Amino acid sequence: MQRFVPGQRWISETQGELGLGLVVAVDGRRVEIAYRATGQERIYALPEAPLVRLELTAGEHVRDRDGRDLTILSVANDAGLFIYRCEDVQGAVVALSESQIDDRLRFNRPHQRLMSGRLDPDHWFDLRWRTWLQGMREAGSPVRGLVGARVGLIPHQLEIAAEVARRDAPRVLLADEVGLGKTIEAGLILHRMLLTGRAQRVLVITPEPLLHQWLVEMRRRFNLRFALFDHARFASISDPNPFLADQQVLCSLDWIIRSAAARRALVEGQWDLLVVDEAHHLDWSQTAASPEYRLVADLAERTPGVLLLTATPEQLGRAGHFGRLRLLDPQRFRDYASFLAEEADYAPVAAAAAHLLDGRALGDADRTLIAARLGDLDGLDAETILQRLLDRHGTGRVMFRNTRASIPGFPGRDLLPYPLPEPDAYRAGSDTAERLAPERAHGPAWSEIDPRVDWLVELLRRLRPEKLLLICTAADTVLDLRDVLLRRAGIHAAVFHEEMDIRERDRAAAYFASAEDGTQILLCSEIGSEGRNFQFAHHLVLFDLPLDPDLLEQRIGRLDRIGQTRRVQIHVPYLAGGPGEVLFRWYAEGLHAFSAICPAAPAVYARLREDLTAALAHPQGADALVAEARVLSARINGELAAGRDRLLELHSHRPERSAALVEAIERVDADGDLADYLKRFWDGFGVEHESAPGHSWVVRPGAHMLQETFPELPEEGVTLTFDRATALSHEHWEFMTREHPMVLAAMELLSASDLGTSALTIVRDARFKRASLLLEALYVAECQAPSYLEAGRFLPPTLLRLLIDESGANLAETIPHDDLQGHCLNHNHKLARTLLESRGERLVSMIEFGERLARAAVVDLRRDATARMQTLLGEELDRLRALARVNPNVRPQEIAALEDRREQLAQALAKTHLRLDALRLVVTG
Numbered sequence: 064m065q066r067f068v069p070g071q072r073w074i075s076e077t078q079g080e081l082g083l084g085l086v087v088a089v090d091g092r093r094v095e096i097a098y099r100a101t102g103q104e105r106i107y108a109l110p111e112a113p114l115v116r117l118e119l120t121a122g123e124h125v126r127d128r129d130g131r132d133l134t135i136l137s138v139a140n141d142a143g144l145f146i147y148r149c150e151d152v153q154g155a156v157v158a159l160s161e162s163q164i165d166d167r168l169r170f171n172r173p174h175q176r177l178m179s180g181r182l183d184p185d186h187w188f189d190l191r192w193r194t195w196l197q198g199m200r201e202a203g204s205p206v207r208g209l210v211g212a213r214v215g216l217i218p219h220q221l222e223i224a225a226e227v228a229r230r231d232a233p234r235v236l237l238a239d240e241v242g243l244g245k246t247i248e249a250g251l252i253l254h255r256m257l258l259t260g261r262a263q264r265v266l267v268i269t270p271e272p273l274l275h276q277w278l279v280e281m282r283r284r285f286n287l288r289f290a291l292f293d294h295a296r297f298a299s300i301s302d303p304n305p306f307l308a309d310q311q312v313l314c315s316l317d318w319i320i321r322s323a324a325a326r327r328a329l330v331e332g333q334w335d336l337l338v339v340d341e342a343h344h345l346d347w348s349q350t351a352a353s354p355e356y357r358l359v360a361d362l363a364e365r366t367p368g369v370l371l372l373t374a375t376p377e378q379l380g381r382a383g384h385f386g387r388l389r390l391l392d393p394q395r396f397r398d399y400a401s402f403l404a405e406e407a408d409y410a411p412v413a414a415a416a417a418h419l420l421d422g423r424a425l426g427d428a429d430r431t432l433i434a435a436r437l438g439d440l441d442g443l444d445a446e447t448i449l450q451r452l453l454d455r456h457g458t459g460r461v462m463f464r465n466t467r468a469s470i471p472g473f474p475g476r477d478l479l480p481y482p483l484p485e486p487d488a489y490r491a492g493s494d495t496a497e498r499l500a501p502e503r504a505h506g507p508a509w510s511e512i513d514p515r516v517d518w519l520v521e522l523l524r525r526l527r528p529e530k531l532l533l534i535c536t537a538a539d540t541v542l543d544l545r546d547v548l549l550r551r552a553g554i555h556a557a558v559f560h561e562e563m564d565i566r567e568r569d570r571a572a573a574y575f576a577s578a579e580d581g582t583q584i585l586l587c588s589e590i591g592s593e594g595r596n597f598q599f600a601h602h603l604v605l606f607d608l609p610l611d612p613d614l615l616e617q618r619i620g621r622l623d624r625i626g627q628t629r630r631v632q633i634h635v636p637y638l639a640g641g642p643g644e645v646l647f648r649w650y651a652e653g654l655h656a657f658s659a660i661c662p663a664a665p666a667v668y669a670r671l672r673e674d675l676t677a678a679l680a681h682p683q684g685a686d687a688l689v690a691e692a693r694v695l696s697a698r699i700n701g702e703l704a705a706g707r708d709r710l711l712e713l714h715s716h717r718p719e720r721s722a723a724l725v726e727a728i729e730r731v732d733a734d735g736d737l738a739d740y741l742k743r744f745w746d747g748f749g750v751e752h753e754s755a756p757g758h759s760w761v762v763r764p765g766a767h768m769l770q771e772t773f774p775e776l777p778e779e780g781v782t783l784t785f786d787r788a789t790a791l792s793h794e795h796w797e798f799m800t801r802e803h804p805m806v807l808a809a810m811e812l813l814s815a816s817d818l819g820t821s822a823l824t825i826v827r828d829a830r831f832k833r834a835s836l837l838l839e840a841l842y843v844a845e846c847q848a849p850s851y852l853e854a855g856r857f858l859p860p861t862l863l864r865l866l867i868d869e870s871g872a873n874l875a876e877t878i879p880h881d882d883l884q885g886h887c888l889n890h891n892h893k894l895a896r897t898l899l900e901s902r903g904e905r906l907v908s909m910i911e912f913g914e915r916l917a918r919a920a921v922v923d924l925r926r927d928a929t930a931r932m933q934t935l936l937g938e939e940l941d942r943l944r945a946l947a948r949v950n951p952n953v954r955p956q957e958i959a960a961l962e963d964r965r966e967q968l969a970q971a972l973a974k975t976h977l978r979l980d981a982l983r984l985v986v987t988g
C-alpha cells in the first residue's frame with residue numbers, strides 16, 4: 064500500500080482532467096485529495112484509491128505556484144515529501160517542495176497515456192494542435208498587443224504605441240494636441256507591454272476628476288482591470304505595503320499628495336511602468352519644484368518605464384516643460400540654459416529641413432547649415448537627410464506630438480459671439496479683475512443683473528433638445544447658475560465642480576450623457592476642462608474666458624476631439640465695452656484661437672502678457688494689442704509650421720510605417736480562424752453559443768459543462784462580436800480577438816491540461832495501405848526565459864508536428880493534419896487495448912524515431928532563432944550607438960540594457976528545450 068502524506072501530489076488514474084491533486088488529509092482508511100486547478104475535492108477509500116504519485120526527475124521542467132519556471136536538478140525525500148532541487152531561469156538554485164508545484168502542472172506523459180490506453184476523443188487532440196498554432200501566430204506577430212484593443216485603427220496612435228513599446232524601458236512624453244488620443248496611446252503601450260510580459264506592475268496617476276474615466280477606458284477598451292486606490296482601499300489592506308496587493312494600480316495625484324503614508328508606500332511599490340496623466344501639473348522651475356513634481360521624480364527614479372501625458376507641454380512655461388523632460392532623463396536634461404540654447408540653435412536647421420519636406424531643393428545656405436550637423440551631404444537623398452535629422456532632433460526621441468493639422472477627420476469649429484451690455488453696477492468702482500469676473504466679485508446677487516443669465520436661458524430654449532456643455536472658472540459660479548436656471552426658467556442642470564466627490568461627479572457626467580432622460584446642460588467649473596470626454600455634445604458655452612490660452616484649448620478640447628461627429632459650436636457671451644470684450648477680441652481676432660488651435664498662443668501670451676494686462680485695464684488699447692497679437696501669432700505660427708514642429712510631427716507619425724501596422728491589424732481582423740477555433744473550444748467544453756443579430760454571438764455556460772466554469776464566462780453569459788466596427792459601436796459587447804482574456808485563458812487551460820494528449824483513430828482512406836500505423840506527434844520547443852526578455856519574438860513556443868510511419872519516415876509535409884479525419888477509439892477500450900498490445904513494440908520504436916527527428920529540428924530552431932536575434936538586436940545596437948554619438952537623448956543605460964538583453968537572450972535561446980505535448984496513433988485501412 065502507498066503511504067500518503069499531506070502535501071504530496073497525486074493524479075487520478077481514471078479522471079486525469081481533474082488536474083494535479085494535493086493530499087490534504089489522510090487517515091487509516093481514507094485519503095482526501097484537493098484538485099485546486101479544477102476546484103474539486105475527492106475522498107478515496109484506501110487501499111484501492113485509483114491514484115498515481117507524481118514523481119518528477121532531473122531535467123524535467125516544472126512551474127511553482129508563484130509562476131516561476133524551474134528545471135529540476137535532483138530529487139530528495141523529506142519525511143515522505145519530494146523536495147526538488149531546481150534552477151530558475153536566471154540560474155539561481157532553489158528548493159521546491161512538491162506541495163508548492165503549480166496546480167495546473169502539465170503532468171501529461173503522452174506516450175505513457177497512450178500505451179496504457181488512456182485515450183481522449185480526437186477533437187481534443189485537434190484542438191490542442193490548433194491551440195499551439197494560434198499561440199505561435201500571436202507570439203510572433205509584429206502587432207502583438209495592438210490587436211486586442213477596442214479602438215479604431217488610427218495610424219498615429221498605433222505607430223507611437225509600436226515605437227514606444229518596442230523600446231527597452233520606454234521613457235517618453237506623449238504630447239499630442241488635446242483630444243487626439245494620448246490615453247489610448249498609453250493604453251496600447253501598456254497593453255502590449257503587459258501581454259508580452261515586459262511589464263507587470265503598472266501605476267497610473269491622474270488628477271482626481273479623471274480617475275473613473277481611466278478605470279472605465281482601461282477596462283472597456285483594453286480588458287485591463289485596474290485597482291482604484293483611495294484612502295479607504297489603502298486603509299483596508301493590512302499588508303505592510305498595500306500597493307503590493309495589486310499589479311495594476313490607479314490613483315489620484317491629489318490623494319497621494321495628501322497622504323504621507325500612501326506616498327511612502329507608493330514610492331516603494333516596485334513598479335515596472337509609471338503613467339502620469341495631465342503631467343503639466345508637475346511644476347518645476349530652476350529654483351523650486353512642487354510636491355507633486357518631487358513625488359513623481361522619486362517614482363520616476365525607481366521605475367524603468369515612464370510615460371508622461373500632456374496636451375499642453377508648455378502650459379506653465381518652457382521651464383516647466385524642461386522640468387518634465389528632466390523627469391524622463393535627468394542626465395540628458397540637466398541644465399536649463401543649455402537646453403534653451405540648443406533649442407534656439409536647432410530652429411534654423413529645422414526651418415531648412417522644411418524645404419526638403421516640401422519637396423524643394425536645398426539652397427546653399429540651408430545646405431551648409433544642415434551639413435554642419437550631419438557632415439557631408441553629397442550623395443544623400445532628401446529622405447536620408449530627413450531621417451538623420453529626425454534621429455538627431457532635439458527632443459525627438461523622448462517626445463511625441465501630433466497636431467490636428469496632420470490628422471484628418473475633425474469636423475471643425477464655429478465661433479458664435481454674443482456681445483451683451485455691461486451692467487452699470489459692474490462698471491462702477493470695480494477694478495479690472497472684478498470687471499473680468501463680476502460673478503465672483505458681486506456676491507450671489509450677480510445673477511439677478513447679469514445679462515448672460517437671460518441669454519443662457521434663451522439659448523437653452525432655442526437649442527432644445529441639443530446638449531450644451533458650459534465651462535466657467537469657479538465652482539461658485541456653477542452653483543449660482545444652477546440655482547438661477549431652476550428658479551427663473553425651471554431648467555434642471557447637472558453640475559460638475561471640485562467640491563463634489565468623484566462619484567458625484569461621475570454620476571453628474573453620466574446624467575448629462577444619457578440620451579433619453581439626461582439633462583440638457585452640464586455646468587462645469589475649470590475642473591471639467593481637462594481630459595473628460597464630452598464629444599457626444601456639439602455646443603460649448605464659454606461663460607467666461609481664462610487668461611491662459613492652453614486652458615482655453617483644454618476647454619474646447621472636451622468637444623473637439625476624436626469621435627466628434629459635427630462642427631463644434633462655441634458660444635461666447637461677453638460684456639461689451641469692458642475687459643471682457645478685450646479678452647474676447649484677443650482670442651478671436653488676435654490669436655484666432657476659437658476657430659482652430661493656435662499653436663503660437665502660448666508664445667504670444669508669454670510675450671504680450673503685460674500688454675494684455677494693460678489693455679484689460681484700459682480697453683481703448685485693445686485695437687493695438689489685437690493687431691500686434693495678430694501679427695505675432697501669424698509669424699510664430701508660420702515659423703512653427705515651417706520649422707521644427709514639422710520635424711517633430713514627422714517623427715511622431717511616419718505614415719508609411721503606420722500604414723503597415725494598420726494593414727497588419729486589418730489582416731488579423733479579417734482572418735475568420737478565431738471564430739472557428741473558439742466554436743470548437745466552446746463545443747468541447749460544453750459552452751452554449753448561438754449567433755445573434757448584428758454580427759454578434761451569445762455565449763453562456765451550458766447544462767453539461769466539462770468543468771464548473773469556463774474562463775472569463777460569467778454565469779449569465781455574454782454577448783460578443785469578432786468584428787471591430789461592431790465592437791466600437793456596441794461597447795457593452797465583448798470584443799473577441801486572439802488577445803482577449805477569454806481566449807488566452809482558454810488556451811492556457813487546454814495546454815496546461817491533459818486533454819487531447821493521447822488519441823487513437825482509425826482512418827479509412829484509399830490512399831493508405833491497409834492496417835498500417837502512423838504516429839502523429841506534437842512536440843513543442845520552448846525557450847524558458849524571464850518574460851521581460853520577450854524571447855518569444857525570436858522563438859515563440861513552437862509546434863513541431865511529425866507524422867511517423869512504421870519505417871520511421873516523417874510524412875508530415877505530405878499529409879496535413881486535416882486529412883487525417885477518422886473514427887476515434889476512445890470509447891472502444893477493448894479494440895484500443897488489443898491494437899496497442901499487438902503493435903506495442905512497433906509503437907515504441909516509432910516514438911523513438913520521432914524523438915530523434917524532433918531533437919534534430921530543435922537544434923535548427925535554436926540556431927535560426929539565435930541568428931535572428933543577433934541580427935536584429937545587433938542592428939538596433941549599431942543604430943543606437945551611432946545615434947548616441949550625435950544625439951545625447953540616447954541614454955547610455957539604454958545601450959547597456961540592450962547589450963545585456965542580447966547576452967541574456969543568447970543564453971536563454973541556447974537552453975531551448977523540447978517537450979512532447981501530444982500523440983495520436985492513426986491506424987489506416
Ligand SMILES: Nc1ncnc2c1ncn2[C@@H]1O[C@H](COP(=O)(O)OP(=O)(O)OP(=O)(O)O)[C@@H](O)[C@H]1O
Nearest residue numbers: 214215217241242243244245246247374594596625
Ligand atoms: N483609436 C480610437 N478609437 C476609438 N476612440 C478613440 C480612439 N482614440 C481616441 N478615441 C476617443 O477619443 C477621445 C479622446 O481620446 P483621449 O482621451 O485618449 O485623448 P487625449 O489626447 O488623452 O485627450 P486630452 O488631451 O483631453 O487628455 C476619447 O473619447 C477616446 O475614447
